[in-house]
Every structure is written in structure tokens, then in C-alpha cells.
Amino acid sequence: MSNLEQIAKLSGFSKATVSRVLNQSRHVSQPTRDKILAIMEELDYVPNGNAISLSKGQTLQIGLVTEGINEVMLPFLNSFVETASQYGYQTIIYTSSGDPKKELQAFEDMRRKRVDALVISTCVNDLALLGSYSKYGPIVSWQRMENPQIASVAMNQYDGYTLGLEHVIGRGHTRIANAYGRPSSINTSGRMKAYEDAARRHRLAELPQWSRTGIHSIRQGEELVKEMLAVKDPLQRPDAVLCANDLVAAGIVSEARRQQLRVPENLAVVGFDNTELAHTLGITSIYNPIADQAKNAFHLLLGKLGGAGEPQQKLQYFLVERATT
Amino acid sequence: MSNLEQIAKLSGFSKATVSRVLNQSRHVSQPTRDKILAIMEELDYVPNGNAISLSKGQTLQIGLVTEGINEVMLPFLNSFVETASQYGYQTIIYTSSGDPKKELQAFEDMRRKRVDALVISTCVNDLALLGSYSKYGPIVSWQRMENPQIASVAMNQYDGYTLGLEHVIGRGHTRIANAYGRPSSINTSGRMKAYEDAARRHRLAELPQWSRTGIHSIRQGEELVKEMLAVKDPLQRPDAVLCANDLVAAGIVSEARRQQLRVPENLAVVGFDNTELAHTLGITSIYNPIADQAKNAFHLLLGKLGGAGEPQQKLQYFLVERATT
DNA sequence: TCTTGACATGTAACGCGTTTCAACATTTAG
């Protein structure tokens, strides 16, 4: 492996000049540049990325922290990786599997200068703890959070959820079940607030037993249907359900079909995120511009890293109506 | 930011000794160790990851190269990230979007010592080119490939595909369509071989027009159904289809349902990979132990990196029968 | 012709751990 010093020696110039060639500095004459480039070529030289990271004090790497990658995150992940790479940044995946200690490793990696910044998708540690790491580098969260040290690109869930609620209410449904996600998240509290307000506005039946939190998987959706059917009196069952994400909706819809529960006549189902899954299964879903949020997340970080990111795009929800409502 | 030298100065010991403490070397007396640790704590010191990478000549990072992350890759990705992190390795995602130049960046990053090794999921560059990078570090491919410099953890697709073929043939289907994936891949040629052999064995009708390559998405599955239905004579249509993956199967099944084509009576559908999607939609699928392949991929790399990885697990396919056959 | 500024290039320190080799101290075996 050749290194910069050898290039310098062989070319007869100093390390500084060789470095200038590498960094496209204009303060190098054309003949010098040509000669140095020729020698680099000859020796099959490439600069050592670690040395660059060490001396520049930046790694051009961004950590993406999640509990685990699922279908809903896919557009976020792909869009983030893609956008970052356009600006020369690589993405490192940190999955915690829900273990705060493993998640902490990601934070520590920023402290140790292994990543320049962090994007948090799900956070299982105390938010204050997360916030305390912001002195080591910029952090952006996909979830909305009130911690002022951590910017968020999540959208106001209140609006999106209201969209779905008004839709099913407009269809005449009155017994609405809510399958919320992570109980502690602000996303969830925004959705809860939306439901409370809508319930008040439209004088909906009270069905506290059908508001659940912590529902995010296909299986949990299936379970929910089984629970509904366990209630004998159909009037005690919900006639519509809004889901934390399309996965849950998919579970509900397919279980309902298996159990001969008619959708949407007996149970309207609204998913969230409008993933390809929702399209495939014909599930009405609230489109959440996830890929654009990922772009925003990156540009936000880039801005804090001193780069010239593009300004944030204004994003908004809309409802995609399909066969389940 | 404090550094190792400051710790050395303050503690009265040399950098070497401090380094020994960091690396758990036993050649440090307990009092010395305690004193140094105390000072580290006091100064809130953590070693700089870049400096470590530079001097050790390894980054503890592995690049995962794909065209883009999709549902089928999810178990591979999650399992790989998880396994790698157990051994202290981080995973960096490189998505090429099918652009060989972007993919090349990943290879170059290994040359530049930014990653210690590479796992290739899809490769859009010439395999010989990929092989030429193996001098810079170990490469393992998820796809089976004959290049001897690149190990593969893919399973023999011939066996898996035969499993599916025998299943539908046993159900009385004779006009079998094949929706193959990437045309140039060895996976595909293995599957093709499996079909040819099965067709010969069972004297199946010849339906060359229903063998397609390059089919991997939900939409393409939907398209395929439309094409089938465009043929007026039902006997000219296939009565069974084996799919490159569950996404394609999902597209076929949902489009067939929309078009009133009865599954499995008029069209049996077999997916591949047995993802959660197949479970949800009740699609018969061939289980491909993807998560275990990812584990094998990591252990293979770790072995080549000089670590003590676990030995490869022997893996095998089996068919999960559901409602589409 | 002299000054000023733009440009080309070099010197040396810096970013920060790791590691080899040597030196010295302390046991332990003989």
C-alpha cells in the first residue's frame, strides 16, 4: 500500500502539495498536478479514509438509530441513504432491538467520532439522555419530540389522524377503534388528541376498551380482530378502526377476511403511511410523505454540520381511499 | 475534548500505559489502572474512534451493498446488522439504485479502508471487477456466484425451486408459469434448470411465453396477471405460477382477486422466501432461511478477517403450504 | 525601478492511539 509520503518523495514535491492535488486546491500549477497524478496512478494510490477522517475531524458517516428495520421504515431508510450518499455521506445502521444499552452504543459512537450525526427513528432511551449527547453532534429525530436540542422531521400527527377520522365518520361509522403505536411517543398523543376532539365534535360512542397502544405489527392487528370477534354483541364491537401503520391494518384486514368479517361493511379499516402494502391489499391509508421526511432529516443535519443543505420542504398528509372504507 | 496524551500527563504515566488500560492489557498494575481510570472519568474521556481505526488498520465496519432495500431483504439486513453488532461490527448501507458507478463507491470505500469487508446482496457491476477488489478485503455475496474469490451464502436454488414445482405438479397443475428474477443471476439459472428438469420428468406442457425474467416487484406481479387474462382461451393461460419472491406473489394474488380469477382453482401461486407478507396474505411460499444466511455471511467474513466466527450452519429449504395452492 | 499582490510550494506541527523494543523491578526456582 502506497501512501501520500511516497507519492511526495517520488514526485519530488512535498506532502502538502500532494495533499493539495488530492483536495483539488487551485494553488497547484498544472504541470505539478499532472506529474503527481501520474505517479498516483502508477502506484495505484488512494488516500486512506481513516487518516482523512482523523485529521479532518469528520467521518462523513451518519448513524441511523432504530429498534429494527420494518416495512414502514423502508422508504425512510432508502430515501435517507440515497440522499446522504448524494452529499458524500454514508449511513450506518444501529438497531437496538429495544435494548437501551445497545442503543446507547450508537450515541457513544458519535462521542467517539465514528459518526458525525445521528438520526433517531425510534428511541428507547430516556429522551433527556439522548439530548445530553447533542453536544457531541447534531441529532434529528423522526419522531416528534419536545426536547429543544433535538430537531424533528415528524409531521403533526393530529392533522393526519383527523383526516382519517373525518373520513370514516363521513362514511357513517361511529364506533371507532384506535390502534395506536408507541404509548409514550408524541405521535401517539397527537393522535389521541385528534380522536378526543373528533369524538367530542361528532358525539361518538365511547369505546375506551377499543383504544390500544403499543400496536405495531401484523400479528397484533390479527389479535385485535380476534378480540373484537370474541365480543358476541356486534353493537359492542367497533365498526371502524384506525391503525398505527399499514402493517397493523394489513393484519386486521387479512384476519377479518379469514374470519368472514366483512370489510368495510362491518369494519372499516384505515391504515397509515400508504406503503406499497396498503396499495397491494387495497387498504385505505393516510399518505405520510416518509421519503420526504427522510430528505428533510438529512438536510437538517447537513445544515447543522455546516454544509449547504437544501431548505426544508413543507409536507402534508392526504388520504388515499381504497376498498377498506 | 480530552485526549490520551492529557490523561498520560495528568496521571504521570506514559501514553503506552494509558493505552494498555484502554485495551485491557494485563500488563498494568492495579493501582496504576485505578488511577488512570479515575482520571479518565474525571475528564470525561473517550478514545477517538478514528485514531483507533487509523492505527489499528481496521474500522470494524462492514459495507452492505444492494440496489435498494426491499421487503425481501429485510430479514437479511436485520439479521446481518444484529449479528455484526454482537461482534462489535457496524453495518454501512450502500445502495446503488442500479447504477454501477454508485456501487463502485462501495468497493472503493473498502480500498480506502473505510470498511473492512463487504457483503454483496445485488451486484450491478461486472463480477470480475468485483472480484478484483477482493485483494482489498473479504467479500461475501448473498447471490450464488462462481467467482472463486467471492464466497457465497446463497443456497442452491435448484432444490428450493424443485420443491415448489413438485408441490404444484402434485396438485395436478400442468401449465406452469415462471416469474424469475434477475436474468443474469445464478439463482435464476438454477431455477430455470429446475424447471426444465421437472418439465421433462413430468412431461409438462410447453409454455415458453410464460417464463419471464426480471420480475421482482408487486407491480410486475400485477402486470403478469393482466397479461394472463388478456389471453382469451383459458387453456392457453398458465394454471400455476412460481414467483421470484413473495412480493411478486403478493402482486399476483391481489390482482387475481380483483380480476375474479380464482386462486388456487384457476391459478395456483407459490411465493419464495416465506416472508411475513406471505403469511399475511396466506400465500404458499418456499421458506428460505434468509436470516440464517445473513448470519453465515457475517461469520464467513469474520473468519476471513481473522476473527473467531462460528462455523457455517447447514441450511435448507422447506415449503410452507397456505391458501394459494 | 520598486512595490505589491497573486501564485506555487515547502516546513513542521497536528489529529490521536498503538505497538515494538528496551529498561528496570520483583519474584521464583534452583
Added chain:
DNA sequence: CTAAATGTTGAAACGCGTTACATGTCAAGA
């Protein structure tokens, strides 16, 4: 009690670019 073995610690070089500052050169403006 000595020689050999074991343990503790340090000096200095190494891994590899980057960059602030200094120096030298040459052309344009005064």
C-alpha cells in the same frame, strides 16, 4: 544467594493526511 522468569512502565516511531504559516517567484501597477 544467584540466575532466570515474570511483571511494570516508558521512549519513540508509526499509521496517514491536513493545514497554518513561511518563503520564494514572478508579473502587474506605480
